[in-house]
Amino acid sequence: xxxxxxxxxxxxxxxxxxxxxxxxxxxxxxxxxxxxxxxxxxxxxxxxxxxxxxxxxxxxxxxxxxxxxxxxxxxxxxxxxxxxxxxxxxxxxxxxxxxxxxxxxxxxxxxxxxx
Numbered sequence: 001x002x003x004x005x006x007x008x009x010x011x012x013x014x015x016x017x018x019x020x021x022x023x024x025x026x027x028x029x030x031x032x033x034x035x036x037x038x039x040x041x042x043x044x045x046x047x048x049x050x051x052x053x054x055x056x057x058x059x060x061x062x063x064x065x066x067x068x069x070x071x072x073x074x075x076x077x078x079x080x081x082x083x084x085x086x087x088x089x090x091x092x093x094x095x096x097x098x099x100x101x102x103x104x105x106x107x108x109x110x111x112x113x114x115x
Contacts, residue, residue, distance in 0.1 A: 010092060018091075046072040053078035053104025057093075059086020077107040 022028040052073035056063050058081075064072075066079055080100065085093040089100075 010088065014091075048073045049075060051075045051077045051108050053100075053107075054080075055089075055097075055100040055104065056081045057085035057087075057089045058082065059092075060089070061087055078104045 022031060052075060054064060054069050054073065054076065056079075063081075066081075069079055070076055080103065082096060082100070085096055090097040
């Protein structure tokens, strides 16, 4: 359990390994900097005008609906709502995560090949 929610296959040893890696390499503070410095709410629509791909995992803290995503990302090139994965999707479902990365970049790569 992570924050009271199932960790989808992550064991306590997995989490301990990850925490230990941050502790021993003295990178915990720099990895948390993003959360500390960002005073905006993730629930407010942003104004992003570069091509963007969004994968929505069901176990994520906030699951952005497509309507919000289209308001925030004006050049949305990929959107997919998945059946598995959570906040640690790359760790929990590495195969699905890698497939999503490829699918998200595919429209951009096709666009660049035409130009």
